Amino acid sequence: MTVTLIFAMATARRILTQLRHDHRTVALMVLMPSLLMVLLRYVFNSAEAFSAAAPALLAVFPFAIMFIVTSITTLRERTTATLERLMTMPIGKFDLLLGYAIAFGVVAVLQVVVATGLSLTLLGLEIDGSVWLLLLIAVLDALLGTALGLFASAFARTEFQAVQFMPAIVMPQVLLCGLFAPRDSMTPVLEWLSNLMPLSYAVDALAQVTHSSEIDATLVRNLVIVAGCALLALVLGSATLRRRTP
Amino acid sequence: MTNYAVVAEGLRVRRGTREVLHDVSFAVEKGSITGLLGPSGCGKTTLMRSVVGVQIVAGGTVTVLGEPAGSARLRDKIGYATQNPSVYADLTVTETLRYFAAILRAPNGDVDRVVEEVGLTSHAHQIVGQLSGGQLNRASLAVALLGRPELLVLDEPTVGLDPLLREELWDLFNRLAGRGVTLLVSSHVMDEASRCGRLILMRDGYILADDTPAALRTKTESPDLEQAFLRLVREQEALA
Numbered sequence: 159m160t161v162t163l164i165f166a167m168a169t170a171r172r173i174l175t176q177l178r179h180d181h182r183t184v185a186l187m188v189l190m191p192s193l194l195m196v197l198l199r200y201v202f203n204s205a206e207a208f209s210a211a212a213p214a215l216l217a218v219f220p221f222a223i224m225f226i227v228t229s230i231t232t233l234r235e236r237t238t239a240t241l242e243r244l245m246t247m248p249i250g251k252f253d254l255l256l257g258y259a260i261a262f263g264v265v266a267v268l269q270v271v272v273a274t275g276l277s278l279t280l281l282g283l284e285i286d287g288s289v290w291l292l293l294l295i296a297v298l299d300a301l302l303g304t305a306l307g308l309f310a311s312a313f314a315r316t317e318f319q320a321v322q323f324m325p326a327i328v329m330p331q332v333l334l335c336g337l338f339a340p341r342d343s344m345t346p347v348l349e350w351l352s353n354l355m356p357l358s359y360a361v362d363a364l365a366q367v368t369h370s371s372e373i374d375a376t377l378v379r380n381l382v383i384v385a386g387c388a389l390l391a392l393v394l395g396s397a398t399l400r401r402r403t404p
Numbered sequence: 405m406t407n408y409a410v411v412a413e414g415l416r417v418r419r420g421t422r423e424v425l426h427d428v429s430f431a432v433e434k435g436s437i438t439g440l441l442g443p444s445g446c447g448k449t450t451l452m453r454s455v456v457g458v459q460i461v462a463g464g465t466v467t468v469l470g471e472p473a474g475s476a477r478l479r480d481k482i483g484y485a486t487q488n489p490s491v492y493a494d495l496t497v498t499e500t501l502r503y504f505a506a507i508l509r510a511p512n513g514d515v516d517r518v519v520e521e522v523g524l525t526s527h528a529h530q531i532v533g534q535l536s537g538g539q540l541n542r543a544s545l546a547v548a549l550l551g552r553p554e555l556l557v558l559d560e561p562t563v564g565l566d567p568l569l570r571e572e573l574w575d576l577f578n579r580l581a582g583r584g585v586t587l588l589v590s591s592h593v594m595d596e597a598s599r600c601g602r603l604i605l606m607r608d609g610y611i612l613a614d615d616t617p618a619a620l621r622t623k624t625e626s627p628d629l630e631q632a633f634l635r636l637v638r639e640q641e642a643l644a
Binding site: 164165168169171172175176179180238239240242243245247248249401402403404 | 419420453456457458459460474476479480482484486488489490491492494495499503504506507508509531547
């Protein structure tokens, strides 16, 4: 276990150092969700309408962005010989992916803190529940995007394919998560499908935090589902890494 | 206790429907420098990947330092440098090495040691992506030297180097072998072959010859190894 953590932390530090050398990517990753929130605020042109939709989008934007960034970065490691080299070394497959999750988790925290801070102050977002809980859900969601991106990269051979997974895996979840229509008003098939998608539970949790300050069993269950799905995607992702290749 | 660092018996590797290594057997003595020579595409890289344990093999066995190739216990005993430099282009040389040193749990100071050994001290803090081809190759080689590997598997480590640097690297290889490290080094230039203690000549997935450079020259009555290789190819074709 301690070895896993040592290897994961070394990997996370390495990935964050790589990012630090790439200022433009850092700027895009940290600021993009915030800019989208500003855009959304003026699309609605009313603080009330913005307050109704914004919490869900605070989850959706980091989710989508982290998915793309992670799947491309991991794919790059898979297609260059660095992964082959690492696979001859003592690092475990899960250690490597955990390192990725930690590094992008740190970026996700930054991204979400900036976007939430901006929404709550300048853009007039009002929530009844705890701001900390809102942050926690958004970060869990970004981590879910990271884990799914890691998993999806296993099925892509090229960057072109990896980018195509974004509409395939992210968009259905965004359409069915309750953002466009309440989930219980959908036809039973779609409602059933939306129950299978982890993003739905994140959006439910965010809706609850927006409207009430109560922390009940449903909220806790929703958070556990999101975190569990992120962990599951990470474990499945590491199962797709192979030490031996053709 | 065996005297061989690598023993391959009846190794066969398939890629798609094509067999790229046909029933290959050889042994590499401990503490030796063994050269793996042959034209590009003859199976050198596949053979090296089988030795480090990242190649799916269709048949036969490869034993490395007494364990089946790819065993978990071998993972900090083998240094491997792939043909295409396997380093992170967006890190500095030192940052890249520090990461791999952490994964190998190499002692402090190892990073500085290997940077000096491959002659990159003046480029230690340069971004890897901005290095020249030869420097990039040496950065990748430096990773393989981290820790205390007992076996070094180096795929074309001297490509793109000027004669002086090549000389320095061969001095380093000899020093390592003197310390008891076993080296398996591939090359497609024959003039490097004479620097090896033993040569494995390959063609089309077969081993043409496995002998010392001197013995190969005598056996084929050739003045140089290039000629020896040609003669071996013709002999094989005459037999077929």
